[in-house]
Amino acid sequence: MAAGVRSISFDAVIVGGGGSGMRAALQLAQSGYKTAVITKVFPTRSHTVSAQGGITCAIASDDPNDDWRWHMYDTVKGSDYIGDQDAIEYMCSEGPQAVFELEHMGLPFSRTENGRIYQRPFGGQSKNFGKGGQAARTCAAADRTGHAMLHTLYQGNLRNNTVFFNEWFAVDLVKNQQGAVTGIIAICMETGETVFVESKATVLATGGAGRIYASTTNAHINTGDGVGMALRAGFPAQDMEMWQFHPTGIYGAGTLVTEGCRGEGGYLINKDGERFMERYAPNAKDLAGRDVVARSMVLEILEGRGCGENGDHVKLKLDHLGEDVLNAKLPGILELSRTFAHVDPVKEPIPVVPTCHYMMGGIPTNVHGQAITQDASGTDTIVPGLFAVGETACVSVHGANRLGGNSLLDLIVFGRAAGKFLEEHLRTAQEETPASESDFEQSMSRLNRLNNSESGEPVHLLRQELQGIMQNTFGVFRTGDNMKEGIAQLAGLRERVENVRLEDKSQTFNTSRIEALELQNLFEVAESTAIAAEIRTESRGAHARDDYRERDDENWLCHSIYFPADKRVGKRDVNFKPKTVDTFEPAVRSY
Amino acid sequence: MLVSIYRYNPETDAKPSMQEIEVEIPADKDLMVLDVLELAKQKDPTISYRRSCREGVCGSDGMNMNGTNGLACITPVSEAAGPGKKLVLRPLPGLPVVRDLVVDMSVFYKQYEKIKPFLINDNPAPAIERLQSPEDREKLDGLYECILCACCSTNCPSYWWNPEKFIGPAGLLQAYRFLADSRDTATAERLAELDDPFSVFRCRGIMNCVAVCPKGLNPTRAIGHIRSMLLAQGT
Numbered sequence: 001m002a003a004g005v006r007s008i009s010f011d012a013v014i015v016g017g018g019g020s021g022m023r024a025a026l027q028l029a030q031s032g033y034k035t036a037v038i039t040k041v042f043p044t045r046s047h048t049v050s051a052q053g054g055i056t057c058a059i060a061s062d063d064p065n066d067d068w069r070w071h072m073y074d075t076v077k078g079s080d081y082i083g084d085q086d087a088i089e090y091m092c093s094e095g096p097q098a099v100f101e102l103e104h105m106g107l108p109f110s111r112t113e114n115g116r117i118y119q120r121p122f123g124g125q126s127k128n129f130g131k132g133g134q135a136a137r138t139c140a141a142a143d144r145t146g147h148a149m150l151h152t153l154y155q156g157n158l159r160n161n162t163v164f165f166n167e168w169f170a171v172d173l174v175k176n177q178q179g180a181v182t183g184i185i186a187i188c189m190e191t192g193e194t195v196f197v198e199s200k201a202t203v204l205a206t207g208g209a210g211r212i213y214a215s216t217t218n219a220h221i222n223t224g225d226g227v228g229m230a231l232r233a234g235f236p237a238q239d240m241e242m243w244q245f246h247p248t249g250i251y252g253a254g255t256l257v258t259e260g261c262r263g264e265g266g267y268l269i270n271k272d273g274e275r276f277m278e279r280y281a282p283n284a285k286d287l288a289g290r291d292v293v294a295r296s297m298v299l300e301i302l303e304g305r306g307c308g309e310n311g312d313h314v315k316l317k318l319d320h321l322g323e324d325v326l327n328a329k330l331p332g333i334l335e336l337s338r339t340f341a342h343v344d345p346v347k348e349p350i351p352v353v354p355t356c357h358y359m360m361g362g363i364p365t366n367v368h369g370q371a372i373t374q375d376a377s378g379t380d381t382i383v384p385g386l387f388a389v390g391e392t393a394c395v396s397v398h399g400a401n402r403l404g405g406n407s408l409l410d411l412i413v414f415g416r417a418a419g420k421f422l423e424e425h426l427r428t429a430q431e432e433t434p435a436s437e438s439d440f441e442q443s444m445s446r447l448n449r450l451n452n453s454e455s456g457e458p459v460h461l462l463r464q465e466l467q468g469i470m471q472n473t474f475g476v477f478r479t480g481d482n483m484k485e486g487i488a489q490l491a492g493l494r495e496r497v498e499n500v501r502l503e504d505k506s507q508t509f510n511t512s513r514i515e516a517l518e519l520q521n522l523f524e525v526a527e528s529t530a531i532a533a534e535i536r537t538e539s540r541g542a543h544a545r546d547d548y549r550e551r552d553d554e555n556w557l558c559h560s561i562y563f564p565a566d567k568r569v570g571k572r573d574v575n576f577k578p579k580t581v582d583t584f585e586p587a588v589r590s591y
Numbered sequence: 592m593l594v595s596i597y598r599y600n601p602e603t604d605a606k607p608s609m610q611e612i613e614v615e616i617p618a619d620k621d622l623m624v625l626d627v628l629e630l631a632k633q634k635d636p637t638i639s640y641r642r643s644c645r646e647g648v649c650g651s652d653g654m655n656m657n658g659t660n661g662l663a664c665i666t667p668v669s670e671a672a673g674p675g676k677k678l679v680l681r682p683l684p685g686l687p688v689v690r691d692l693v694v695d696m697s698v699f700y701k702q703y704e705k706i707k708p709f710l711i712n713d714n715p716a717p718a719i720e721r722l723q724s725p726e727d728r729e730k731l732d733g734l735y736e737c738i739l740c741a742c743c744s745t746n747c748p749s750y751w752w753n754p755e756k757f758i759g760p761a762g763l764l765q766a767y768r769f770l771a772d773s774r775d776t777a778t779a780e781r782l783a784e785l786d787d788p789f790s791v792f793r794c795r796g797i798m799n800c801v802a803v804c805p806k807g808l809n810p811t812r813a814i815g816h817i818r819s820m821l822l823a824q825g826t
Binding site (some may be wrong): 041042044045046047049050059099103104105106108109110111112113114115116117141144147148151155156157158190219220221255256332335336339340456459460503504506507508509510511512568 | 600601602603632633636637639641642643644645646647648649650651654665689690691693696697704707708709710712716717718720721722723724725731735736738739745772774775780825
């Protein structure tokens, strides 16, 4: 053990106190394992709180004949066929039970006249495998579903006496000589103390990394800490080129306006007041997949039909729904629009623009949350001791494009699944060899370097530069030449980010230290995104290239898998073998 | 514009002080206070504060702006300071300061935990959700939206006097959220635990909580409902 570093020990440590982390923690706390949640913000400040529209799940409230297989079909199609069908099958079929459990725990869902959970239409939803028209499958608590879910999960954990380490920041994984993860190095932010948190199972539930882009719906805290930790420890990341741009971020501010607005009957208009989605997606219109809608918006803008002085955004029209509906169904949106767009949606449309929203890629895992890597021959192997759930994981249920309402479902289904798996696993798991002195030194090296920094550039300038590169080069539309240039710029940035200056060396609640560590995580995520994006020479889902406009199933009906040691991108098979239904074969994806 | 920020680092400062920083802000934009704070931190990286969602839903950046509690991320500078005036930022009042604008919220969270902020219903759960009519669900509106930012409780004189014994507006709002939930079966025991001279009855109806709640909620009304319930059960 490294000198001067205190050590604490648990059966399982969960890094992250958002939806997936707290769902996993709840499962383990209920079964009596010594579990700790390490979270850099008080749990109810996690970004799950910002989810608005709902959680998609075939609970058969709106349509008594709804079927999870229809939801599965939509999700496979939405993923542009690189979502793993065994994982999607698991999510869609287990979903109803997981949602009912949340309701029993107290989640204040909106209700239908007969007292069941209210469901609203969302993008990419259908009945009867795409043949039965629009479905309404997204369970909602007004437009504050994420808030309601996160608070309910925190409350459930309080009831079950989960141990929380609030405002502790996870710095790096600790890995032994056999390549097993034996815990993490963490900082208690209030005191500045560095602690080794030893554990038989380390569950990364650190959420997304939307802050790699200049314009994002994501919170300041979404810095890809889990992916950064995994990559630095030498583990791979999957499908990192797949970033979702949400069609409706508020122009200028980036804050999210839920897809539920369009689900409730709102629609997008260009400067001529035309409902342009009727041209791009004649059937689903404004409720086509998010990738399709975002691209259509950018095309409208590029072709000179954007709104405003600079013609650089479009508008979301809601006023025709009437004040009563807006107050009842979308109260949070009224609030956000008035605050950030200075627009009252009851009277006028909201200026919106596609905005970075969600990381479909992440740490590859199986349905139990076990992290996966590949051996020299390209065969999948399990990383002992390491798990990942939620946005930081790539199971993959979202493939190349996530459907709205599927992220909250992902969080609770796979948080729960990892918890259930660990209940069994912890009973039988063998003790791993403890990490050695040199293993600790490895894990402490980044923090030590930062704490001793004397020269270098300040965090905020490096962060702005990084976000600029990503925004300009890896946005809604991408081209090979630009991406090569972007990769070169990132290569030049790496050393500067590693040498970032920490002026403030104090211990007590030093947020500058945390921001510097976060910047380095952002960089790891950005670099893996850039390299994977340049290599995938096709357009699929959210990855749209001007120089390769078609989907190329012959070469790219697969995951990309990025190995940090040699910055190599390999291909990994997509699962096409669901257990209880027939395979959904790749087809032309139209809405 | 001139920003005055409360500074205190227990490692280096014997006592707190106010630091004045000149921050250049674009003339045509009405920034949020949090944006100004970010600009100030670029000039002096040793300033510490909490922030996360930057859209008023996570409750991290509750602070006192020119004398009024609120969320920095959804308070425009024009509203906090007024045109041409100095922006004055202090930590939420009444809680111990950890550093700068970061306060120790343990007591606040303890009061929240005290009211058992979770649904209690020990009847066997049905195979689907528990049913609830839209009318019953509507009773939770104005209650469940609380984001635990502590703007209300730290604006309450009764809470300043008795932070250990008076639950405070935030905790009581949540107490009523569960009392009002048609699915909760623990009404009697919840009321019994609140039935003392301090937990609820230290509220003097000052309504400072209502005045500052960034979500527009009304803890005083919720407290009134709890009082009525306590009185109705005739203890």
